[in-house]
Amino acid sequence: MSKQTYLPATLALIPLPKPVVLFPFLQVSITLGTEAVSHILSGLSEQSESAKQDSRERYVAAVPVAEGDRRVGRWATAARVKRIYRAHKDDDVWTVVLEGLSRIHLPRSLPPILSVLPPLPLPVSTYSLPVPSPARPTINLLPAATKLLSPELHPKLAALPPSIQTDLLASSLRFDWDVRVELLSTPDVDDRCARVREVMLALLSAKGIGPPDDSALATPPGQSQALVRRRPQKDSPSKMQLPDDLKPLEATLQKRGSEMSPEAAQAVQRELQRLSKIPSQAAEYGVAKTYCEWLLALPWGRVSEGKRVDLEAARKMLDDEHEGLAEVKRRVIEYLAVYRLRRDLWEEKRKADADAEAAEVSKNVDEGVALDDKADDVATSAPSPTDANRQSAPTNPKSADANAPPDNVFRDKAPILLLVGPPGVGKTSIARSIANALGRKFHRISLGGVRDEAEIRGHRRTYVGALPGLFVQGLRKVTVSNPIILLDELDKVGTSNYHGDPAAALLETLDPAQNWAFHDHYLGDVPIDLSQVTFVATANSLDTISPPLLDRCEVIECPGYVTDEKLAIARRFLLPKQTIENGLGNSGVITSDQVLTRVVNEYTREAGVRSLEREIAKLCRAKAVEFSTSRDGGAAYNPEIVADDLERILGMAKYEQELREQDIRPGVVTGLAYRGSGNGGILLIESTLIPGGKGRLQLTGSLGDVIRESAELALAWVKSHGPALGLGTDPLRGVDIHLHFPAGAVKKDGPSAGTAILLTFVSLLTNRPVPPTIALTGEITLRGAVTAVGGIREKLLGAHRAGITRCILPAQNEKDTHDLPASARSMNLTFVRTAEQLLEEVWGRDTFEELRRTDLARL
Structure with a gap:
């Protein structure tokens, strides 16, 4: 030590549990409870403030204690408290790092038996710690x-x-x-x-x-003893004398060294050399050992061979496992077809390159050219197409660019498929079907609630409890480098905060031009090849996905199921699954399509089928009770479920089927609304005139700001076109108009009710009723232009269920009606661009002329 260190007058005594012994000038780490740490801190605070003592230093006396009797000897080690911390905030275990300073003799006043708590204060005369003498004793160690x-x-x-x-x-x-x-x-x-x-x-x-x-290391004349002992050693793991707990790591490195990347093999070898030089009690020992274990456990170059893609088998598997989703199935089949063609071309190219290289080697042998070791290896073991995607395959010299990925393995650079749709429509099962079709392993990563960038890129090893990111953990779990990884709930990943931006950390992962050398913070300078991984993502909405991340994905819409599709899913998948899970066997429950249709329409209202599965599970559990009772000697078991059993088992119907209005009255129009989660339906709009008013507009029905503005726009257009509509220059003279949306407890908002409100006002003021079989959706501008809206498919399906036969839509939404199911195509769809065309489609092309004649006749 370069300077004298003075101890305080009193030291807190810390028992060291067996087998820990602290020597001077060494360090140990021990774990203590919160109560023990509080006693230590209180003892440290009572240390005397000596003029020669640094107030920032904290000293204790560490004494080894046997676990059986906790008997205390008469010698301890004066130690400096380097650090006190705990791995987790809510953990009751603290880690104390001690640095030994000097041996100290304990006074006889201490009790012979010492419990762990509390640490006793040890009176010590203030003295300086001795500096170790460099003089050598007579015994040479x-x-x-x-x-x-x-x-x-x-x-x-x-x-x-x-x-x-x-x-x-x-x-x-x-x-x-x-x-x-x-x-x-x-x-x-x-x-x-x-x-x-x-x-x-x-x-x-x-x-x-x-x-x-003892004389083998004698010092020659004129040389220091330290220099004589510096004999050159080869830095090789096989020459290192490793402890027993590190020998399995050394054996694994020798076995898998050829599979690993050069950076990874060098990192493991470097860490093993460091571990052989540091004591096992050091805090860094466990960190370095865990790091080596992670590097050796990753699937370097290990891939699943998979199987050749059979498009017909894949198409049949998708049809058998999923009902509907025609557009999604088409895109998946396209993806599989492109993957198979690109894989075949890559294997053909690799085979041609290998044959050409083998031919060149054979020519050199015939001509007597001296071959180097590399040429001999190639001549004796030319790669075959079946070994084309192994990591050990020869590398094409053309891909030696450091900024380009090596072409010794097949990399799927297809776009990331992003399946977007409401919950319960089968997005995750589609990803599993892709993995089954390719014959690859499947791994799911849930991104919902991920708020820390370190969850993606890993923690740096300097942190306590550091781990690699989710992708490195996933590769270790699946044990191959080319799995299918599902990024579930991509829209729910966290945004930028003080923990970083996890969405930005995904950019490198999902970019085929970068992810062949993905850097995880835990692995340091060892890159990971993610280019062989096929990524599939799912989301419920695109609104919360960052634009740069969305730009790397190909969006595939997964719409909700219609009633016929839900009925088929319940019949083919849900009912057999629930009968088996509830112990009833394959034919333990029998029911008709009419009963299942009532369950779909009256007890569920969702885009997916999760609620439907829960209702079917209730039916099966009720039948399981009856079946168990019959086996105990009760009444005979009847496996059939009839319509009368639904109310007894499921209770009263939760939803009433929406039906259109039967009466024809002026001022009442049927609109279309999107209700979230892939559902749509009809929405009645009512209006009436209140005599004695001043032309004011009154709105009721729990309306939002956007729909209120639509009502004001519609009324403004009607007032401005009063003469053309036969209403005069002041249509609301002496009256107020009241607009109401029924179901006032349900909040309503959105830019899609403008056309229906306008038609309601015109119908009321001109006393012309609108047929209840007509439904409308669309927004209007102040000059009467009809603009596009969203949720067309869901709205039309809801209109079809309610008995609507004709729908009037914005002309810009015509492209959204091509994927309608066959059951909804029976409706008559009309597309308009202006408010005038809307009125003409409802009441005829001579509407304005007839209204003007009516106005003149009134005058």
Whole structure:
């Protein structure tokens, strides 16, 4: 030590549990509870403020204690508290890092038996810690130590003072606990050296090694002893003397070294060399060992061969496992077809390159050209097409660019498929079907609620409890480099915060031009190849996905199921599944399509089928009770479920089927509304005139700001076109108009009711009724233009269920009606661009002329 360190007058006594023994100038880490840590901190706060003591330093006395009787000896180690921390915020276990300073003799006033709590204050006379003397004793420890320690440690050990040598050897060679306690209680350096040499000779004898020659390391004249011991050693894991717990890592490295990337193999070799030089009690020992275990566990170059894609089998599998979703199935089949063609072209190219190289080698052999080792290897083992995607395949020299991925493996650079749709429509099962069609392993990563960038890129190893990111963990779990990884709930990943931006961290992962060298913070400078991974993402909405991330994906809409599709799903999948899960066997429940249709329409209202499955599960559980009762001697079991059983088992119907109005009255119009989660339906709009008013507009029905503005726009257009509509220049003279949307408890908003409100006002003021079989959706502008709206498919399906026969839509939405199911195509769809065309489609092309004549006749 370069300066004197002074201890305080009182030290808090910390018992060290067996087998921990702290020597001077070494460090240990121990775990304590919250109560023990609080006692330590209180003892530290009571340390005297000596003028020679640094107030920032914290000192304790660490004494080794046996676990059985906790008997205290008379010697301890004065130690500096380097750090006190805990891995988790809510954890009750604290880690205390201590650095030994000097041996101290305990007073006889201490009790012979010491419990773990509380640490007793130890009175110590203020004195400075001695600096270890470099003078060498008569006993030389180095000859015996060189036979037991790694060669890399020899020069470092020779440069240390003898007092530190004894303590370091006792800790590094893992002497028995009793021997280390004895050495701690031996203040004389010569006595410690004699005892350490005696133990090392016993270790050499147990290993079958003869006693060392004490003169083998004698110092030649004119040279220092430290320089003589610096013999060159080869930095190879096979030459290192590793502890027993590291030998499995060394064996794994020798076995898988050829599979690993050069960066990974070098990193493991470098860490093993470091581990051979540091004691196992060091805090860094466990961190470095865990790092090596992660690198050796990753599937470097290990791929699943898969199977050749059969498009017909894939198409049949999709049809058997999924009902509807025709557009999604078409895109999946396209993806599989392109994948198969690109894979075939890559394998043909690799085979041609291998044949050309083998031919060149054969020509050189015939001409007597001296071949190097590489040419011999190629000539004796030319790669075949079946081994084309192995990591050990020869690399094309053309791909030697450091900024380009090597072409020794097949990389699928297809766009990331993003399946977007409401919950319960089968997005995750589509991804599983893709994995089954390709014959690849499947792994799911749920991104919902991920708020920390380290969840994607991993934690740096300097943090306590650091782990790699989700992608590296997934590769270790599936044990191959080319799985199908599903990024579930991509729209629910966290945005930028003080933990970073996890959505931005996904950009490199999903970019085929970058992910062949993905950098995880935990792995450091060792890149991971994610280009062989096929990514499929799912989301419920595109609104919360960042534009750069969305730009890397190909969006595929997964619409909700119609009634006929839900009925088929219930019949083919849900009912058989629930009968088996509830112990009823394959034919334990029998029911008709009429009963299932009532369950679909009256007890569920969703785009997917999860609620439908829950209702069917209720029916099966009720039948399971009846079946169990019959086996106990009750009434005979009847497997059939009839319509009368629904109310008894499921209760009253939760939803009433929407039906259109039957009466024809002016001022009442049927609109179309989107209700979220892939559902749509009809929406009645009513209006009436209130005499004695001043032309004001009154709105009711729990309306939002957007729909209120649509009503004001519609009324403004009607007033401005009053003469053309036969209403005069002041259509609301002496009256107020009241607009109402029924179901006032349900909030309504959105830019899609403008055309229906306009038609309601015109119908009321002109006393012309609108047929109840007509439904409308669309927004209007102040000049009467009809603009596009969303949710067309869901709205039309809801209109069809309600008995609507004709729908009037914006002309810009015509492209959204091509994927309607066959059951909804029976409706008559009309497309308009202006308010005038809307009125003409409802009441005829001579509407304006007839209204003007009516106005003139009134005058």
